[in-house]
Amino acid sequence: MDKNMKILVVDDFSTMRRIIKNLLRDLGFTNISEADDGSTALPMLQSGDFDFLVTDWNMPIMTGIDLLKAVRADERLSTMPVLLVTAEAKKDQIVEAAQAGVNGYVVKPFTAETLKEKIEKIFERINS
Amino acid sequence: MAENNQEKGITLEMARDMLAALEEGDSDRAESILEQMTLANDSELFQKLGKLTRDLHDALAGFQIDSRIVDLAENDIPDAKERLNYVVTMTEQAAHRTLNAVEESLPLTESLESQLKSLGNSWQVFRRKEMSSDDFRSLCLDLDAFFDQAGGQMKTIHSDLSDVLMAQDYQDITGQIIRRVIGLVQEVEANLVSLVRITGQKFTSGTDMKDEEEDKIKAVGPAVPGVDTSEVVSNQDDVDDLLSSLGF
Numbered sequence: 001m002d003k004n005m006k007i008l009v010v011d012d013f014s015t016m017r018r019i020i021k022n023l024l025r026d027l028g029f030t031n032i033s034e035a036d037d038g039s040t041a042l043p044m045l046q047s048g049d050f051d052f053l054v055t056d057w058n059m060p061i062m063t064g065i066d067l068l069k070a071v072r073a074d075e076r077l078s079t080m081p082v083l084l085v086t087a088e089a090k091k092d093q094i095v096e097a098a099q100a101g102v103n104g105y106v107v108k109p110f111t112a113e114t115l116k117e118k119i120e121k122i123f124e125r126i127n128s
Numbered sequence: 129m130a131e132n133n134q135e136k137g138i139t140l141e142m143a144r145d146m147l148a149a150l151e152e153g154d155s156d157r158a159e160s161i162l163e164q165m166t167l168a169n170d171s172e173l174f175q176k177l178g179k180l181t182r183d184l185h186d187a188l189a190g191f192q193i194d195s196r197i198v199d200l201a202e203n204d205i206p207d208a209k210e211r212l213n214y215v216v217t218m219t220e221q222a223a224h225r226t227l228n229a230v231e232e233s234l235p236l237t238e239s240l241e242s243q244l245k246s247l248g249n250s251w252q253v254f255r256r257k258e259m260s261s262d263d264f265r266s267l268c269l270d271l272d273a274f275f276d277q278a279g280g281q282m283k284t285i286h287s288d289l290s291d292v293l294m295a296q297d298y299q300d301i302t303g304q305i306i307r308r309v310i311g312l313v314q315e316v317e318a319n320l321v322s323l324v325r326i327t328g329q330k331f332t333s334g335t336d337m338k339d340e341e342e343d344k345i346k347a348v349g350p351a352v353p354g355v356d357t358s359e360v361v362s363n364q365d366d367v368d369d370l371l372s373s374l375g376f
Contacts, residue, residue, distance in 0.1 A: 016300040022293050058304060087301055109297050112290055 001123045003028040005051035010034070010041040010067065011085070012059040016108075020054060020085065023112050027119065038062025042070055045077055052122075057086035057093070065097060072101045081122050085110065187326050197319050200312070208309045215302040222298035229288035229295070236281045243274055 007029055011017045017034045024032055033048070035041035038055070039062040045053065053071065057064040064084055071077045083104040084097055097105055103125075104118040142165050149158035250267045253259045259267070 011300070013300040013303055015296050019293055019297055019300075023290075026290065056300075087304055108301055109294075112294060 001120065001127075002051070004031055005029070006031045006033070006049060007052045007054060008033050008035060008041060008044060008048075008050045010036070010038065010053070010055035010059070010064065012036050012056065016056065016085075020115070023115050024054075026112065027116055038064060038067030038070070041067055045071065045080070046074065050080065052119075053080055053082045054085055055082065057084055057088045057097075065093075065100060068097065068100050068102055081126060083118060083122060085115070196315075197323065200316055200319065204312050205316075208312050211305045211309055215305050218298045218302050222295045225295040226292050229291040233285045233288040236285055240278060240281055243278070247271065247274060 007024060009017050009020050009024070009032060011020070014036070017036075021032050021034065033044065033050070035044055037059040041053075041055065042062070044050070053067075055064040055067055062070075064086060068082050068084070071080055071082060081103045082101070083106065084102050085106045085108065087108040089107045094105055103122045106114055106118050142161055146158050146161040146165075149155075149161060247267075247270060250259070250263070250270070254264060254267065
């Protein structure tokens with residue numbers, strides 16, 4: 001796993017963005033940008049060279065699931081690994097995210113250990 | 129003119145006619161005028177009663193159609209209470225979690241600080257070459273112990289700080305819950321306003337009804353985004369449909 005990879009953290013709550021950012025920093029990742037919803041995240045993803053997207057689901061304007069679908073539909077972004085970190089925990093939602101092509105799904109509230117595990121799993125699978 | 133007045137009820141003319149008939153001793157004519165007067169009065173009463181009944185029916189129909197109000201009272205309000213209780217529990221837990229971590233870490237930083245101070249003093253004595261070989265031996269042991277201890281203490285402090293960090297996730301989760309409750313409160317408010325309008329409209333004309341429909345769309349549309357809006361709109365469509373099926 002490349003610790004210098006460029007990560008975009010998307011959440012409408014700045015506190016959660018800070019938590020995830022700090023956890024990622026703790027895991028050794030330092031190249032982290034933030035966006036507060038899908039509609040601001042998508043142009044950043046399209047114009048920047050991000051390697052990994054961590055996004056919330058429930059956000060105003062453009063939700064995380066719509067962002068995921070937009071990423072998968074974009075030729076240049078379609079293979080980007082996406083981790084959903086969300087309080088949405090209905091079975092249907094998880095199934096929908098899976099069908100939309102999510103790489104990992106973390107339900108809030110989560111532990112630092114869970115986040116670490118999921119991220120490692122995602123990149124293990126990609127690199128194998 | 130006379131006919132017009134007759135429709136509206138007892139006229140001065142009719143009263144004068146009746147008085148004249150009585151003065152003339154024409155009781156038949158007086159009675160017939162009295163009958164006319166009563167009839168006119170009755171028909172007006174019936175008209176008013178009919179209108180009142182129709183308005184009441186409208187109001188009741190409007191009231192029943194908005195089943196969302198019942199749903200709000202039966203499900204959403206108790207639901208919101210539970211949600212807010214959950215917010216209280218979560219914020220309490222987060223506060224305790226943070227305080228626990230701080231209470232554990234603060235004494236550790238104090239102990240590290242005092243150990244560093246004492247080692248620093250000994251180190252200065254050593255640097256000034258004023259230390260006896262016994263004291264130096266004791267300093268070496270102290271340093272060994274410090275290296276052993278400090279590593280563990282720093283680990284504990286790091287884990288406490290991580291705990292403080294994670295405890296802040298309550299803000300996101302409770303924030304989402306509170307936003308939902310705010311949406312609910314706005315919906316209740318909108319429904320109460322329309323309820324007041326529906327009941328307050330019993331004695332007003334049909335044009336006010338139109339105003340109410342327009343206001344409802346205006347007030348609810350931009351105020352409550354997402355699911356709430358569509359629900360209110362669909363309810364209003366149902367109201368409109370039923371109203372038109374009743375011929376209004």
